Amino acid sequence: MTLMLGPMPETVRATVRRLIESAGEPFVESDRRFVGFVLWGGPGGCDIIDADGEVWSSCAWSGTTEHVPDGPRKVGAVAIAADREPGLALWLPQRPPSASDCGVCGGVGSWPQMNGVQCPECVGLGWLPELPVQCPGG
Numbered sequence: 001m002t003l004m005l006g007p008m009p010e011t012v013r014a015t016v017r018r019l020i021e022s023a024g025e026p027f028v029e030s031d032r033r034f035v036g037f038v039l040w041g042g043p044g045g046c047d048i049i050d051a052d053g054e055v056w057s058s059c060a061w062s063g064t065t066e067h068v069p070d071g072p073r074k075v076g077a078v079a080i081a082a083d084r085e086p087g088l089a090l091w092l093p094q095r096p097p098s099a100s101d102c103g104v105c106g107g108v109g110s111w112p113q114m115n116g117v118q119c120p121e122c123v124g125l126g127w128l129p130e131l132p133v134q135c136p137g138g
């Protein structure tokens, strides 16, 4: 099972629209005007979500912006922002009953000893989907 967000629910779409509108200055890319909400960012770049729920990764060093396809990377970007914007958490994958606590972060989703850096193993969710079924003899 791969972690994915799927289509953005209507309630989350409303949250994203509000966040973009309240962000004030739109995020501006070098070659075009890009309107979105910054999910998280640092000196090296940031991840931005647009009103359609597409996530874009902007690299400050190269000045480029790349589309982030649905998958663990996108889940992680939204999970980081969901910490301060709970409306986004509705979009995150629900923990299935078969999931186990992430052993790397102890189920917390981040590493407090490293300034709360997001756990790369569980992309901030604190749990891991069930392991793929092993083929007998494989």
Ligand SMILES: [Zn+2]
Binding pocket: 102, 103, 104, 105, 106, 107, 108, 109, 110, 119, 120, 121, 122, 123, 124, 126, 127
């Ligand atoms: Zn973890």
